Amino acid sequence: MRSTPQNSSAVFKPDSGASAFFTSILVWGIGVGCFTSVINNYLADIHSVSALQRGILEFFRELPGLMLVFMLALLSKRSDWRIMRLGVSVSMFAALLLLFPANFWLVTFFITLWSLGEHLVMPVRYSIAMHVANPNASGRSLGFLTSAMNAGNVCGSAVAAAIFWAGTSLLGAENKRFLYDAVFALIAILLAASVICSYTKSAPNIASDRPRLYFSKKFSKFYILELFYGARKQVFLTFAPYVLIIEHGFPTSRMALLMGICAAVNIFASPLIGKITDRFGYRNVMIYDTVILFFVCLFYGFASDLFPIEIAGWILCANYLCDAVISTTSMATNIYAREISSSRDELTSTLSSGISVNHLISITIAPLGGWIWTRFGIETLFSLAALMAALNSLFALSLPKPKLQR
Secondary structure (H helix, E strand, O other), X not given: OXXXXXXXXXXXXXXXXXXXXXXXXXXXXXXXHHHHHHHHHHHHHHHOOOHHHHHHHHHHHOHHHHOHHHHHHHOOOOOHHHHHHHHHHXXXXXXXXXXXXXXXXXXXXXXXXXHHHHHHHHHHHHHHHHHOEOOOOHHHHHHHXXXXXXXXXXXXXXXXXXXXXXXXXXXXXXXXXXXXXXXXHHHHHHHXXXXXXXXXXXXXXXXXXXXXXXOOHHHHHHHHHHHHHHHHHHHHHXXXXXXXXXXXOOOHXXXXXXXXXXHHHHHHHHHHHXXXXXXXXXXXXXXXXXXXXXXXXXXXXHHHHHOOHHHHXXXXXXXXXXXXXXHHHHHHHHHHHHHHOOOHHHHHHHHHHHHHHHHHHHHHHHHHHHHHHHHHOHHHXXXXXXXXXXXXXXXXXXXXXOOXXX
């Protein structure tokens, strides 16, 4: 990916480092695609992790997100580009640690370390994507960012699916641990390549002047939106895959294929959503995407009761795809933050603070969701998720209408 997307001059500033940034993100996405495609099956196959244990693991995995604002405070004099490289390097180290045999608690630590790297990358990649964009093109730039991530996820999911399909079907490998180790080793190599790709003379490697800790009253609605997003994200990342794996017996190759299809669709859907956000405004996107999410959550909870088991499996696959597409509308919240920010550094600090805020609910939803699933069933869990989606839509109605020109 040596050139920026078609019509790049209309979207990106010249000599801004956009090409190096999107190349690095593409390679990072391949590694993340491999990881997300196998990690849920890895936990179920190798460590026999139950839904309740999965929730407990998620509590620790989300802690770096909660502490992100404090971690970035320690890095307040580093540029966004350097923080991105540091985050990718930390995740690379975690992938290497997963090659070693470990018990549930050590694996939880390794995955938490991976999450630390991911969370360091999260706010700065959005910030960089908006800063390399021309005025009034932030939505399209964020769409291209998501497309690059999804293109990488497609490749990563395809590679993971191919490794497990070839290993089990062609080679008859009975040792799944060996196949998982092959994927984790490949992830480490890819993340090392991502760091190398990010180096460019165009990158502004000067120290940032953003404040160490930043919360402002004018961003109060943004923080509330992040609370809703944290709950929505946690249900999708933690429990939606487990519905397919635990309730419907999806193997690693099939889950990797499904995630690859979702990422492939989002390559085209993300720029479209970015254009829709630029055209109709972040407020409308926030309102209507959670209306769709309301019905998605109900299907997760009740598809197996309403349809025969075989048909329910296909319906849940389509539901998962729909969920993956509408999850990209989270860019609208970031654009809302940009709309009311006074400077570049304030935006980056606000995005990192927002991630910490949404993890306040994430670390609660993870173990609580696992307990609700175990005690009351998936119907209750996803009914509550649908209720949160409805409340999100109602709250989005209170947002001011965006300006036509920035």
